Amino acid sequence: MSEIDVLVIGGGVSGLSVAQRLTLKGACVEVWEKEIQPGGKIRSDSHDGYLTERAAAMLLNFRPEVNRFITEAGLNSCKKPRADTSHRYVVNNGQLVELPMQLGPLLASNVWSTRGKLRMMLEPLIRKGGSEDETVSQFITRRLGREVLDKAMGPYVAGLLASDPDQANARSVLPHLVALEKRFGSIAMGVFVHRVLKRKTGTQTEAFSFDNGMATLVKSLACSHGVCFRGGRTVTDLSRIGNRWQVTAITSAGERTVTAKQVVMSVPAYTAASLLRGHSTELAQLLSDIEYASVVLVHTGFDRNTIKHPLDGNGFLTQGNNGTSLNGCMWMSSLFSNHAPSGKALLSNYLGGARHPEAATWGDNRLISETMKTLRPLLGIHGEPEMVHMIRHQRGLPLYHGDYYRRMRQLERLLTQLPGLYVEANYRGGVSVRDRLICAMRSAEQIRRNIQSSSSTTYSLPKLILEPQS
Numbered sequence: 235m236s237e238i239d240v241l242v243i244g245g246g247v248s249g250l251s252v253a254q255r256l257t258l259k260g261a262c263v264e265v266w267e268k269e270i271q272p273g274g275k276i277r278s279d280s281h282d283g284y285l286t287e288r289a290a291a292m293l294l295n296f297r298p299e300v301n302r303f304i305t306e307a308g309l310n311s312c313k314k315p316r317a318d319t320s321h322r323y324v325v326n327n328g329q330l331v332e333l334p335m336q337l338g339p340l341l342a343s344n345v346w347s348t349r350g351k352l353r354m355m356l357e358p359l360i361r362k363g364g365s366e367d368e369t370v371s372q373f374i375t376r377r378l379g380r381e382v383l384d385k386a387m388g389p390y391v392a393g394l395l396a397s398d399p400d401q402a403n404a405r406s407v408l409p410h411l412v413a414l415e416k417r418f419g420s421i422a423m424g425v426f427v428h429r430v431l432k433r434k435t436g437t438q439t440e441a442f443s444f445d446n447g448m449a450t451l452v453k454s455l456a457c458s459h460g461v462c463f464r465g466g467r468t469v470t471d472l473s474r475i476g477n478r479w480q481v482t483a484i485t486s487a488g489e490r491t492v493t494a495k496q497v498v499m500s501v502p503a504y505t506a507a508s509l510l511r512g513h514s515t516e517l518a519q520l521l522s523d524i525e526y527a528s529v530v531l532v533h534t535g536f537d538r539n540t541i542k543h544p545l546d547g548n549g550f551l552t553q554g555n556n557g558t559s560l561n562g563c564m565w566m567s568s569l570f571s572n573h574a575p576s577g578k579a580l581l582s583n584y585l586g587g588a589r590h591p592e593a594a595t596w597g598d599n600r601l602i603s604e605t606m607k608t609l610r611p612l613l614g615i616h617g618e619p620e621m622v623h624m625i626r627h628q629r630g631l632p633l634y635h636g637d638y639y640r641r642m643r644q645l646e647r648l649l650t651q652l653p654g655l656y657v658e659a660n661y662r663g664g665v666s667v668r669d670r671l672i673c674a675m676r677s678a679e680q681i682r683r684n685i686q687s688s689s690s691t692t693y694s695l696p697k698l699i700l701e702p703q704s
Contacts, residue, residue, distance in 0.1 A: 238262045239685060241481055241494035243469050243509075246274025247290075247667060248658045249500030250455035250463075251674030252681070254307060257460030259682045264492065265456070266467040266483055272456035275630070276667075278447025281623050283575035286533040288625050290448050291564055291582065292316060293667045296439040303671050307458065312450055316441040316569050321547030324389055325556050330543070330612055333386060345385055353379035358420040364412070366405055366639045370397075373404035373412065377421055389551035393562035395665065396527040396587030396631045406634040406642070443570055451667070472497070472509045479654055496681050498656045502526070502629060506657065517648040520641060524661050528594035529630030530585040532605045535621030538579045542614030545579060550612070558608040559590050578620075581609065588633060598624060632661035656681060 240256055242249040245267025253263045265272075275289035295301065304310060323330040326345055334340045341351055357378055364373055370391050374383040383399065391399045391407060405412050414424025444450035456463040467483040467490065474480075479497045483490050499506045507521035549564040564582045567574035574580040583605045585593040593601070602622060609615055642662060649655060656677055663673040 237478075237493045238264055239494065240264075240496045240498065240681060241266065241479070241492060242498040242500055243481070244274070244498075244500030244659070245269070245272040245452075245456065245463060245465065246500060246659075247276055247452055247455070248274075248660060248670045248674060249498060250452055250461070251303070251671050252498050252500065252658050252678050253461045253463075254455045254458045255303075255675055255678030256681060257458060258306065259678070261460075261682065261685065263460065264462045264464060264494075266469060266481070267463065267465050268468040270465040272463055272465065273449055273452035275627060276448050276452050278449035279623065281533075282535070282621050284533070284535045284578070284580050284621050284623075285447050285570075285573045286531075286580070286582065286623050286625075287448055287566075288531070289627070289630075290667050291566065292441050292443045292448070292569070293451075294439070294441045295668050297668065297672060299675060300668055300671050303675060307454060309444065309451065309454055312445045312454075314443045314445055314570055314572065316443070317571070319547050319568065323547055323550035324385060325550055325552045325558070325612065326385060328556070328611070330550055332547070346381060350379060350381035350385075354382060358422050360420070362415055362419050364404070364415075366403075367637055368404045370399040370402045370404045370407055373408065374399070377415065384553055384555075389553055389562070392554060392587060392589045393551040393584060395634075396529050396561070396584075396589075397633055398588035398635065401588070401633070401635040403634050403636065403638040405639045441569075445572065447573075448667070469501075469509060472513070474513065474652075477654070494654075495685060496654045496656065498658050498677065498681070500658050502659065503632065503661045504629070506659070510652075513652060514648055517645070517652075520645055520648065523641070525633040525635060526629035527587045527631050527633055528591060529587060529627045530593050530596075530601060531625040531627075532583040532585065532601050533621070533623040533625075534581045534583065534605065534609070534619040535574060536579045536581070536615065536619050537617070538577050540615055540617040541579055542616075543612070545613075549581075552608075554589060559585055559593055559604040560608045561585060561587055561589060563609065581613075583609070586630070588635075594626065594628060631665055654684070 239262040242253045242263060242265045245265045249265055250272060253265050256263045277288040279286050322333050322335065324333050331345050333345055334343055341354060360377055363376060371383055374387045388399045391397050391402055395407060397407060411421055414421050418424040418427060467485050469481060469483045471482040478493045478495060480491060480493050481497065503521040503524040507518040511518040545565045545568045548569060549562060551562040552558050552560055561584045566582050567580040601624060649657060658673060658677045660670060663669055
């Protein structure tokens with residue numbers, strides 16, 4: 235039986251990021267992953283010259299620490315910047331309408347009614363309010379009005395996060411906006427101040443992928459110097475032996491057991507619950523109660539001449555009452571030239587989620603039919619896709635629904651009762667790749683400190699971040 239400093243259970247972006255950061259500090263780290271290859275849901279596939287993503291399509295960043303992470307991981311040379319386009323569309327009354335990102339053009343957009351524009355302009359005058367259980371719908375309606383919820387924030391929460399805005403916890407799903415209200419009393423005032431600060435610090439928002447897709451990120455982390463990635467290991471037992479953790483996994487060569495000073499759980503909540511039930515029934519139940527949404531991706535490749543729309547943007551999101559099963563469509567070949575052959579177009583379509591959970595049960599033919607029924611009139615498509623590739627995630631994204639904020643505080647409290655055990659996964663602290671990297675950096679730093687002070691019985695945990703998801 236071998237002994238190591240840290241064992242990371244789960245080889246997705248969360249676990250690999252923690253491991254990479256710890257090895258920079260000189261720790262001995264192993265990563266055990268049940269699949270043979272690293273990355274979890276993040277994977278890039280090639281189909282007839284099209285490059286498709288199984289999960290995250292890009293990394294949207296505005297944080298300097300993420301820039302530092304990418305630099306220190308040696309990934310700057312293979313970054314693939316998103317094309318310089320600011321057009322974003324929503325489906326409004328059966329048509330694509332551009333939704334500007336700048337405040338002036340946003341207020342002038344014909345997406346809004348006159349009443350809706352006046353309501354938005356009143357936002358700086360609205361008093362602070364809300365509670366920690368306030369939903370996204372309640373928060374946005376209270377501050378900006380129902381129209382902004384229905385036409386902008388609702389589609390964002392449903393399309394990108396697979397969540398229901400009527401159930402999603404505002405503090406957890408839109409923490410940055412909630413923090414702006416709390417600090418400045420107004421979202422508009424907070425945005426203005428942050429823009430000024432960004433100009434002074436030089437930290438600007440950027441979106442990028444990598445030369446061979448998002449899989450480049452996780453593969454690079456798994457191959458980092460000092461990271462010992464071991465695929466094909468399914469953990470079956472987690473025991474506390476003295477001041478160490480003993481972990482057993484099933485492999486193709488039989489059982490393997492290791493003892494570790496620190497263990498990082500970077501697996502889905504339901505998997506963590508089964509491993510921790512013998513240590514804390516309360517913690518296991520808390521993890522079991524975390525809901526997941528099923529997500530279906532339908533990647534469609536076309537000859538560019540069969541599409542009338544200029545595809546001059548990121549894609550589009552849909553409103554909940556527009557009669558379509560699509561939550562959104564991302565124009566990947568417009569964003570990244572390496573995602574489709576010359577003269578072709580790759581459209582990645584998102585179905586399912588909390589808005590349309592039934593889509594996860596549909597067969598391939600119905601998924602294609604429902605997708606094309608939406609795409610044809612909106613984009614002026616004639617003909618059929620020449621490439622179709624579908625991905626089903628039965629438990630795709632965790633839902634930050636209900637009293638999520640309170641439950642996460644309870645989770646932190648329960649973890650302090652299990653010294654040397656950490657939870658670092660996308661059901662805690664944000665689902666975006668940016669969020670995962672930030673959380674990993676904080677966890678790695680705290681683990682390093684706890685290793686250095688291992689003689690103490692008091693362990694501290696990294697706090698949840700308060701940043702927007704995307």
